[in-house]
Amino acid sequence: MTRLLVVRLGSLxxxxxxxxxxxxxxxxxxxxxxxxxxxxxxREFLELVPVVSSLVVLREQTARAxxxxxRELRGRxxxxxxxxxxxxxxAALARLSGARRVVGFxxxxxxxxxxxxxxxxxxxxxxxxHVIEKNLRLARALGAEPGPHEFPLAPVxxxxxxAVVAQAGAPLALVNPGAAWPNKRWPVDRFARIAxxxxxxxxxxxxxxxxxxxxxxxxxxxxxxxxxAIVAPDTRLPDLVAAARAARLIVSGxxxxxxxxxxxxxxxxxxxxxxxxxxxxxxxxxxISLTRYESCDCHYExxxxxxxxxxxxxxxxxxxxxxxxxxxxxxxxxxxxxxxxVPGPTDLSA
Numbered sequence: 001m002t003r004l005l006v007v008r009l010g011s012l013x014x015x016x017x018x019x020x021x022x023x024x025x026x027x028x029x030x031x032x033x034x035x036x037x038x039x040x041x042x043r044e045f046l047e048l049v050p051v052v053s054s055l056v057v058l059r060e061q062t063a064r065a066x067x068x069x070x071r072e073l074r075g076r077x078x079x080x081x082x083x084x085x086x087x088x089x090x091a092a093l094a095r096l097s098g099a100r101r102v103v104g105f106x107x108x109x110x111x112x113x114x115x116x117x118x119x120x121x122x123x124x125x126x127x128x129x130h131v132i133e134k135n136l137r138l139a140r141a142l143g144a145e146p147g148p149h150e151f152p153l154a155p156v157x158x159x160x161x162x163a164v165v166a167q168a169g170a171p172l173a174l175v176n177p178g179a180a181w182p183n184k185r186w187p188v189d190r191f192a193r194i195a196x197x198x199x200x201x202x203x204x205x206x207x208x209x210x211x212x213x214x215x216x217x218x219x220x221x222x223x224x225x226x227x228x229a230i231v232a233p234d235t236r237l238p239d240l241v242a243a244a245r246a247a248r249l250i251v252s253g254x255x256x257x258x259x260x261x262x263x264x265x266x267x268x269x270x271x272x273x274x275x276x277x278x279x280x281x282x283x284x285x286x287x288i289s290l291t292r293y294e295s296c297d298c299h300y301e302x303x304x305x306x307x308x309x310x311x312x313x314x315x316x317x318x319x320x321x322x323x324x325x326x327x328x329x330x331x332x333x334x335x336x337x338x339x340x341x342v343p344g345p346t347d348l349s350a
Contacts, residue, residue: 001029001032001079001080001142001143002031002032002033002079003032003033003035003076003077003078003079003080004025004029004032004033004034004035004078004079004080004081004082004142005035005036005037005056005073005076005078005080005081005082005094005097005099006018006022006025006034006035006036006037006052006081006082006084007036007037007081007082007083007084007085007090007093007094007097008036008037008038008083008084008085008090009037009038009039009042009058009085009089009090009093010038010039010041010042011042011180011256012042012045012237012255012256012257012259012260013254013255013256013258013259013280014084014085014131015038015042015045015046016151016256016259016260016262016263017130017131017132017135017259017280018084018135019049019150019151019152019153019263020132020135020136020149020150020151021084021132021135021136021138021139021144022034022036022049022051022052022139023051023150023151023152024136024139024144024145024146024147024150025082025139025142025143025144026051026152027144027145027147028142028143028144028145029142029143032053033053033054033076034051034052034053035052035053035054035055035056035076035078036049036052036054036055036056037055037056037057037058037069037073037093037094037097038055038056038057038058039057039058040057040058040059040060042237043055043057044236044237044238045237045238045241047238048153048154048156048237048238048241049152049153049154050152050154051152056069056072056073057069058093066093066096069093069096070093070096070097073093073096073097073098074096074097074098076097077098078097078098078099078100079099079100079101080099080100080101080102080103080142081094081095081097081099081101081102081103082094082103082104082138082139082141082142083102083103083104083105083115083119084135084138085111086104086105086109086110086111086112086115087111087112087115088112088114088115088118090115091104091115091116091118091119092115092118094118094119095118095119100120101120101121101142102118102119102120102121103119103120103121103122103123103138103141103142104116104118104119104121104122104123104138105122105123105125105134105138106122106123106124106125107122108124108127109124109125109126109127109134121141123137123138123140123141125137125138128278128279129278129279130278130279130280130281130283131279131280132149132283149283151263151264153241153263153264156238156239156241156242157242158235158238158239158242158243160233160234160235160239161235161239161242161243161246163233164207164230164232164233164243165246167230168205168207168230169205170203170204170205171203171204171205171246171247171248172204172205172206172207172243172246172247172248173195173198173199173202173204173205173206173207173247173248173249173250173251174207174209174243174244174247174249174250174251174252174257174261174266175191175194175195175206175207175208175209175221175229175250175251175252176208176209176250176251176252176253176255176257176258177191177208177209177210177214177217177218177221177253178209178210178211178214178217178218178255179253179254179255180255180302181274181302181303182302182303182304183273183274183298183301183302183303183304183313184253184254184255184271184273184274184275184313185253185313186253186271186313186314186316187314188217188220188221188224189224189318190317190318190321191208191221191251192221192224192225192229193225193318193322194206194251194318194321194322194325195208195221195222195225195228195229196225196226196228197322197325198249198251198325199228199229200228201326202248202249202325202329204248204249205230206225206228206229206230207229207230207232207243207247208221208222208229208230208231208232209232209235209240209243209257210231210232215231218231218232219231240256240257240260241260241264244257244260244261244263244264244266245264245266247261247266248266248267248329248332249266249267249268249269249325249328249329250262250266250267250268250269251268251269251270251271251321251325252268252269252270252271253270253271253272253273253313254270254271254272254275254277254280254281258270258282259282262282262283262284262287265284267286267287267328267329267331267332268282268284268287268288268328269287269288269289269290269321269324269325269328270282270287270288270289270290271289271290271313271316271321272289272290272291272292272293272313273291273292273293273296273304273311273312273313273316274293274296274298274299274300274301274304274312274313275293275299275300276291276293276299277289277291277293286328286331286332286335287328288324288327288328290316290320290321290324292312292313292315292316293312295312296312297312298312
């Protein structure tokens with residue numbers, strides 16, 4: 001195989017979860033042209049992935065943009081296209097590429113079953129697994145072999161992050177309150193308690209991350225924390241990767257910054273309500289996911305259908321998270337001790 005197209009348009013966390021499968025494809029085909037079709041919003045992140053030969057960018061969700069992408073893809077004469085997204089649009093774009101083989105999930109594993117007819121090959125990946133494992137199983141159809149999970153991200157320097165590190169005077173703890181789904185956002189006052197705790201107990205400087213439309217949320221947490229937390233500067237995706245590499249901890253809901261931090265090895269305490277940490281959560285066994293998924297009535301829904309008193313994520317208390325932070329950082333300190341063994345990455349492909 002000499003030319004391969006990867007289709008995973010977004011979102012940020014899902015792109016991270018596809019990286020081990022794409023790294024495995026690169027190991028299997030070291031000389032191949034491996035291109036990645038991605039939405040414009042995530043282009044900067046994938047520019048940091050050295051195992052990808054080039055990016056094909058879907059600039060907007062319009063018929064004109066689709067026609068432009070179709071023309072570009074067909075000019076590259078792919079041997080195969082592999083769709084890690086499982087949506088009707090991603091499957092259609094994979095088929096429009098003109099690749100001789102179009103590989104996707106079996107009908108039962110698709111997010112939209114209407115995608116199935118667009119594939120020339122459908123791969124059964126099973127249920128109840130982490131999405132990383134499902135992606136690796138899909139990649140095996142194109143010759144990828146099981147192996148250690150790799151998250152190939154190039155080193156990046158960030159002037160805004162360098163300035164924050166200098167200002168903080170201590171290692172960073174990333175506090176990430178935002179999420180695209182309201183159902184994934186933990187309360188401001190509890191994040192503020194977390195910020196105060198990591199500074200007082202662990203000597204870490206809390207850095208409150210924020211994305212589009214979330215600056216007021218970050219400022220509210222910093223204000224409620226009495227000035228011990230730093231509001232992150234306006235950052236692009238490469239800056240976020242740099243911030244993660246400078247951190248000793250992340251506390252976050254199920255969203256992109258959590259998965260980027262986990263990919264670069266940052267100890268994580270993750271908060272899950274409507275989504276399943278066994279499928280979407282941090283994959284290192286030392287990381288801690290506090291979850292209400294089993295008692296949640298609105299799995300994978302953007303908004304909770306209960307009233308505020310029954311909101312599943314809201315039942316996770318600050319004391320629970322503080323205890324998890326102490327346990328996770330204690331495990332990290334033990335692992336860093338001079339006589340401690342260094343655990344390898346978790347292999348979810350078995």
